[in-house]
Amino acid sequence: MKKKLLIAAALLVSIVAHSFFIYYQSQGGYIAGTNDGLSQMVPFKHFLYETFHKGNLVYAEDFGFGGGIITQLAYYYATSVVFWLTVSVVSLFDALGLVTPNLELWLQLTLVVSIIRLAVVLLLATHAYRLFHVKLPHAFVGAVLYGVSVMYIRHVTFWEFFADAFLWVPLLVIGLERIIRLGRADFFIVISALMLVNNFYFAYINLVFVFVYVVFRQFIRFPEDRLRRRQQWLLYSGSGVLALLLSAFAFIPATYGFLQNERPSLEHEIDLVRFDNILYDSRLFIIPAVFILFALYRPLYRQTAFRLFAAMSLLFTVLHFSPHVGSFFNGFSAPQYRWEYLASFTIGGAVAVGLSHWRFEKKSFYIAATSTVSLYLLLGLFGEVASWSVSLVIFGLMLATVASLWWKPMITPYLLIVSCLVVFNGYTKLVLHDQAIVKTNESFVNSSNYDSAEQRELIALVQEQAAPLERLDWMVPLRNNTPIVQSFLGTSLYSSILNGNLLMLYWKDLEIDMGRESVSRYGTLGNRANLHHLVSSPYWMRRDNAASEAPYGFNLLAETERYAVYESGTRLPFVRTTTSTYRQADLDDVSMLTREQTMLSGVILEAGRDTPTPARTIDVMTEEVEAALDGDTLRVTSDEGGIDLIPDVPSTARGDLYVSFDIRKLEGDAFFIKLGGYRTTRKPEESIYRTDLTSMTLRTPMSERVPLRLPEGTYALENVTVEWEDYATLDSVVEETKTRPDIPVTWDGPDFDFTVEEAEPGTYAVLPVPFERGWRASVNGETRDVLQANYAFSAIQLDQGRNEVELTYRPPFFNITTVMTLLGLVLFISYRVYVRRKEHPFT
Structure with missing residues (x-):
């Protein structure tokens, strides 16, 4: 009966927590940020569903120019446990004719999945807190403080798959406590393996939490702990190895995909600290007043479990203010604040223990209450607050919490749940909706700004x-x-x-x-x-x-x-x-147009034998327009000034001009570049999304005068060159291919086949298929290397005569990771057989 009531309570709290979004969706709105939510989260879910139902489980030719699904989408949903469960349900409903799995359905499902996910988070966290001799109602309140937090709904709104991270922390704690108390690692192994499969990025964050938790548990022990420290570390190490083996089929390709990705290193210095008002209106992490009071209430530190959770909570709270920690949790890249749910979990645990062991001691309470009120007054009056009305609500909830612990501790749990729901829905409405997704609705999704019928x-x-x-x-x-x-x-x-x-x-x-x-x-x-x-x-x-x-x-x-x-x-x-083959290193110092023409004339490989022909560079004169050019420094004095380029070409010339230059705005802020009728933009130097590249090549139609325009400011403008492309190379190649027989192609997901008749000696087949580890080729039944060609694409050396070519894609390291996973299964089953024979193994 208690289990049914608990499930009902979790579902009810989750529904009430989402009440504003339930209303918003009923009015035609969707829970998705207008940027990443609509650009990545929803499209990727829809794309993967369609791709999987085509039978393409590992590769998709319509993912950009084509790409491996696990290597490039495991960060999102390709191996997500929650997503696969959702796909199973949607597939069933689809087969029964109850739903149409289009983009709109995936937009609507975000709310449904979030409600169910949050309810499961509440149940798992409640069970985890119960392990520390916490009464069920109080454990549930701690779970509400963990799950019904601003970080959860922020994740759901902007990066929906981030919210899955809330599921793993309580499961990991349950697994760790089974190791420490019972000497059984089976549950921890399974959860760790699933977590590694689910998302390698949050697995990294959660494993850092595991390390912190284990270190704290070395010094904070409970009477029921049965394993010595050395035995614990042996089981932790063995469990980690087994979990890695079990997850190898997904975790290793996904990690490889992350490592082969290119992202410029962060150039500007990371701040030492970053302050926000974590008592009132932080967008990431709002500490509940009850934790502040409990942390200042000395009698609670007599409880071992409270010391454990309070110490970790205070550590995570301090780390919250460090951008360097944000960088550490983001793989030592630009600081990102996605890990604060760890603090929410430990705070929930501290409050759950505190409620279960609350004993009113007058002097200690007055000190804690006075300090709590003073802290709220200090940060409310002198700290940055977004809205006085919001601040008054938070301050009032704090006073109500303090008063309830003084007069009626029995009502405190209910007050805390109500407070969480008020803050959660207030944040949802005032921050997420009003400032971010107010335009995310049916009208916008069907507009020219996203996906119109006219397009x-x-x-x-x-x-x-x-x-x-x-x-x-x-x-x-x-x-x-x-x-x-x-x-x-x-x-x-x-x-x-x-x-x-x-x-x-x-x-x-x-x-x-x-x-x-x-x-x-x-x-x-x-x-x-x-x-x-x-x-x-x-x-x-x-x-x-x-x-x-x-x-x-x-x-x-x-x-x-x-x-x-x-x-x-x-x-x-x-x-x-x-x-015709060209050596890539021989083209290091040539222009972009020369590289294009070389790719048309033959193929660029790591090893080649032919000499590339340089593109035609032409002389150009410049005229200043509301600007002054002094050497390599260009000072623009109007909103749209710059120089005019006057190329020395015949008046009857046809084709295009390729204009190359290095450019940087000395003020460091963002700017646009207009060349002829073409416009592009560059980000400010402090942006974490800039490429940090200053060299550019822009194509513009042939013209007697080409205007280069920039906004007001001072620029370093260097190495300006202009080349003439008359397309003689392209025309020649097009005419040549007309004399050759067609090459029919069959591409079905990871399988790509074609046949070349009468190939000459030394012939290469060049494919506009991105070069990626995982492709395997056979020519006339014999294995052949897939070569990296034309910088990012693929080529295969053919035999003389007729060539039947077959390409097959498998995730990187497919054979070895399959063996690793099978080995992990054998070892795990063996371990399960062993522990069944012992009531308390390793104790």
């Missing part, structure tokens, strides 16, 4: 006539995952974990401008026709009639009131063959 109309037209693997260069501005949202093969992607080779292709190898500077994404092809041909992207779509900026050789295909799509008049085959 889909043109996309459907392209899909009707495009070849199976041809791509469309289109994305809603600032939303690089538009191809996922609108279900087409595109040229853009936004994810924290990406193929590092592709990122370097954009940033350094070809300097492809994306229209904005940012890490963790790539998008569009800089309107460069050569690149469109190389990656089989013959379609280009933009808002309004943007004919002047369309890639060279692209003609208007169709248009609507606000959008136009263009199509290339020529194609290169998806699989190209060539006997």
Whole structure:
């Protein structure tokens, strides 16, 4: 009966906690941040569901230019336990015809999953606190303080999968206590393995918590502890090894994906401390008043469990103010504050123990109460507060808590639950809704800022006539995952974990401008026709009639009131063959246009034998426009000044100009760059999302005068060069491929097949498939290496004559991780057999 009441109470509290969002969704709103929520969380869930139901469990050709699912999406949902349970339920309802698993469904499911998840968190935390001789009602109150916290709902709103981290902490504590008290590690092994599979990033954070907890438990012991310290460490070590073996099939590829990702190191100095008002309106971590009072109430320190939880809580509270700790928990990168749920758990434990062992001692209580009220007055009057009305509510709840412990301790648990629900819903309304997701609704999701019917109309037209693997260069501005949202093969992607080779292709190898500077994404092809041909992207779509900026050789295909799509008049085959090879190191000092032309003429490999032909550099004159150019320093004196470039080309010249330069704004703030009709932006130097790269190459249509415009400020402008692309190389290659037989291609998830007839000696098949560890190839039944080609793509050396080529993708280290997981299963089963024979093993 108690279990049923507890489950009902957990579900009721969770529903009430989400009451504002339940109302908001009933009015057509969605729980998703307008940035990452709509750009990543919901699209990735929908994408993975569709991909899994196609049978593609390890690779997807429509994830950007193509990519491994585990290596690049395990950080999000690809191996998430909660997501897989959700997929199972949705699949069942889908099979019964009860739901349509479209993007809208995944938007709506965020609320349902959050309510259920929070209820489970409350149950798990309650059970964990009960291990410390805490009464059930008080353990439940501690669980509410843990789960019904601002960090939980903040995670759900902006980065929904972050909220799963709340599930693992109580489970880990239960597992650790079973080791310490019973000498049984089976539960801890299973939970640790599932946690490593679920998300490697939060596994790292949680394992830091495990270490801290274990260290504290070395010095704070309970009468029921049966294992000596040395025996504990043996079991911890053995459990960790077994958990790693069991999780190897997912954890190792996911970790490899993180390590091969490219992200610039943080250049600016990290602050020593960062203060926020954790009693009133911190966006990350609000300490409940009851913990402040309990921490100042000396009699509670007689309880061993209180000392344990209070000590860890005070440690985590101090660490909260250190950006260096935020950097440590973020893999020594830019400080991110995602770990404070650990403090919420220990605070919940301290309060649960404090309530169960509350004994009123007048003098100690007066000291603790006076100090608590004074602290709230001090931070309320002299600390930064966002709103006086909110501060008064928090202050009133604090006074009510202090008064209840003095007059009626029996009502304190109920008051604490109500207080948590008030703060939780107030934060949801005033911070998350009003300041972040007020526009996240059905109207916005169907607008031109995200996914409009007008956009889909043109996309459907392209899909009707495009070849199976041809791509469309289109994305809603600032939303690089538009191809996922609108279900087409595109040229853009936004994810924290990406193929590092592709990122370097954009940033350094070809300097492809994306229209904005940012890490963790790539998008569009800089309107460069050569690149469109190389990656089989013959379609280009933009808002309004943007004919002047369309890639060279692209003609208007169709248009609507606000959008136009263009199509290339020529194609290169998806699989190209060539006997011309160029050594990558020989191109280190050449221009981006030379690299493009070299990729068209043959293939760039680590080892090559041919000599590249430099692109044509032309002389250029400059004229200052509301600016002064002194050597390499350009001072712009208006909102849009700069220089005009006057290239020395014949008046009848056709083609494009490639303008390259190094640029940096000396003031360090953000700025735009306009070259002709093309506009791009650069981030301020203190931004953690800047690439820290100053070299740029921009394509612009041939013109007698090309304006380069910048906002007011002082710039370092160096190495300005202009090259002429008349597309003779592209035309020659297109004509040459017409004389060769077609190469039919079959691509089904992780399997990619094609046949080349009559290959000459030394021929390579060049594929616009991103080079990634995991691809295996066979030519005529014999194993063949997949080579990294053209910086970020793939090539295979062929035999003379007919070649039947088969490529198969498996997650990196597939064979060894499979063996590791099977070995882990054998060892775990053996361990289970062993412990069943002993009532208290290792004691």
